[in-house]
Amino acid sequence: MDEKSNSSKINKSFREFLSYVLVIICAIIVSVLFRIFIFEPFIVPTSSMEPTLMINDKVIVNKFSYKFFGIKRGEIIVFHSPVENNKDLVKRVIATEGEIVRLEPDGSIYINDKKLENDYYNKNEKPVYSGQVYEIGKDEIFVMGDNRNDSYDSRYFGPIKEDKVFGKVFLIYWPPSRIGIVN
Numbered sequence: 001m002d003e004k005s006n007s008s009k010i011n012k013s014f015r016e017f018l019s020y021v022l023v024i025i026c027a028i029i030v031s032v033l034f035r036i037f038i039f040e041p042f043i044v045p046t047s048s049m050e051p052t053l054m055i056n057d058k059v060i061v062n063k064f065s066y067k068f069f070g071i072k073r074g075e076i077i078v079f080h081s082p083v084e085n086n087k088d089l090v091k092r093v094i095a096t097e098g099e100i101v102r103l104e105p106d107g108s109i110y111i112n113d114k115k116l117e118n119d120y121y122n123k124n125e126k127p128v129y130s131g132q133v134y135e136i137g138k139d140e141i142f143v144m145g146d147n148r149n150d151s152y153d154s155r156y157f158g159p160i161k162e163d164k165v166f167g168k169v170f171l172i173y174w175p176p177s178r179i180g181i182v183n
Contacts, residue, residue, distance in 0.1 A: 038064045042078055048145030058174035061167035071141055076169040083157050091143035091153050099136045103129035121148045
């Protein structure tokens, strides 16, 4: 009887151990799926979005919202560079499919001949444009950095395909002094 009791305790301990392993495996799978399909951390690589986002700000990118709500003007997005492999960029959406963007030498932006009133550029430096005009094609968006005079964006590489976008920046989580929702 002592042998049966000992064997029963071993089986119980083994089952308990397996249940912990199963919980850990499930937690790992859920967290990996969460990162792949819903949220992903991202480090801002350049000064092109200053002062909204600073170099090395750590942000959370929402990868889920675009699947249901689409891409809207004014949102800050992360996308795969159309010119450099394995490089991701962060910029603000200025125009979407079917719109015409005109960048005036006085620093103003017109979308379909209407002045863009809510322009997010760095107020410390007036943007310099040379009268460029861009027509945004099907499934394309036009993006610019908030630090307009120091941003490699759609003015240089043209509109980007929407399928290059992998998420919307919505939260700065590091450094602690900058924690907050991104607009």
